[in-house]
Amino acid sequence: MTSSTANSSPRPREPGTVLVTGASRGLGRMLAKLYAGEGWRVLACARQEQPAAADCMLPYRLDVNDAASIETLGTMLEGTAIDIVINNAAVRGDTGGLASLRTDDFMEVMRINVLAPLLIAQALKPNLVAGRRKLLVNISSRAGSLAEGTLDDDDGDYAYRCSKAALNMATVKLAQDFRRDGVAVISLHPGWVRTDMGGPDAVVDIEQSARGLKNLIDTTTMADTGSFRAYDGKTISW
Template sequence: MHEETVLITGANRGLGRELARQYAASGSRVLACCRDLHAASPIAGNVLWRALDTGNEESITALAHELHGEAIDILVNNAAQRGDRGGLDALRTDDFLATLRVNTLGPLLMVKAFLPHLARGRRRIVANVSSRAGSVAEGLDADGDYAYRCSKAALNIATAKLAFDHGLIFLALHPGWVKTDMGGAEAQVPVTASAQGLRSVIDTAGPEMSGSFHDFTGTPIAW
């Protein structure tokens, strides 16, 4: 039996780092990816750091080539950027497109590049870290965040479409309002609790859950 391998993007800080730490502590082999390896500090366990910019297709393709022939059981598309937090008046084309590139196109390109690796794995799960902010039914509030909301809504339909088209398990997951740099000072969910919850949802996911949208407690979220 091969050792479970988990590839995590944006693993150098926040939720991605905590997921990498917890998976490694549980005995998994972790491919921890981030743009700048100089920003990565050691994590105990079988953790291999790899350079990856999910906003750059060449970077994604290069890593897939480097890992050619390897099996990946779980791919966690965690890397994201917030984008401008203002309202419509603050909307800028370059910021909007950059946010879409990282938050929506990046995960799609990761799946495209790593389908052969996932096919070799036993679990064959892709967990897209989304957000309730991308839910049309539940994600509206007074904040702006046009780029972020649109990018996560697009990621949600991408998850459902991937599940429709391919025989793997694809999940859209809301981690909660997590106490990280991105979540901000008012965030409510400790990063350890969010990571534990996400891992629990991933660990119990079967084919019947593919294409679904849940939060870190396992509660379904309306599209």
């Protein structure tokens, strides 16, 4: 294990390899494009394999709702060093509140938003340990904050809120488990972004959010592991 001084020093920012889930559209696609634009090798994962948007963007088929698909991805990438893994793929589920909560919908949201990032962390841990940056990023949401999640937002999406709260706990646990291998793990809040999920009334432009997230990702060190921050750099309370 490296010393605490080395662990907290700035990490290399030269182009490396980044894997992004949910890379076919929205925030994931924008993050993939930003990294590809800087010469990174981008492993762009999505349910439907997309044509490469740049020479350094490599499409991979991944259904995060299918544990076998995640296992297959891990097998395909065996021996490949990955500097950054961004768990971005997510669904919102029902927004009608308690009255419209249904078991199948709730469990699907939990599988995609919580279990899948954990399975991806499990499958790709050797790849991260072999990388230079050694960073696992969970795209979470302030909606999952017990302290702040309902301060100015009373939408009735139980499944989404519960899933992001659980993902935040997964971040804390993974940060503890991965520390010994020098891998940092963080949760990031992208803001209310104008995407298919966020809708047209959202207040944050997708590129603004992606660039803010990328800046945080690019400057994260082991000193930040286990933290929860917004795209603009503000700390979010758990």
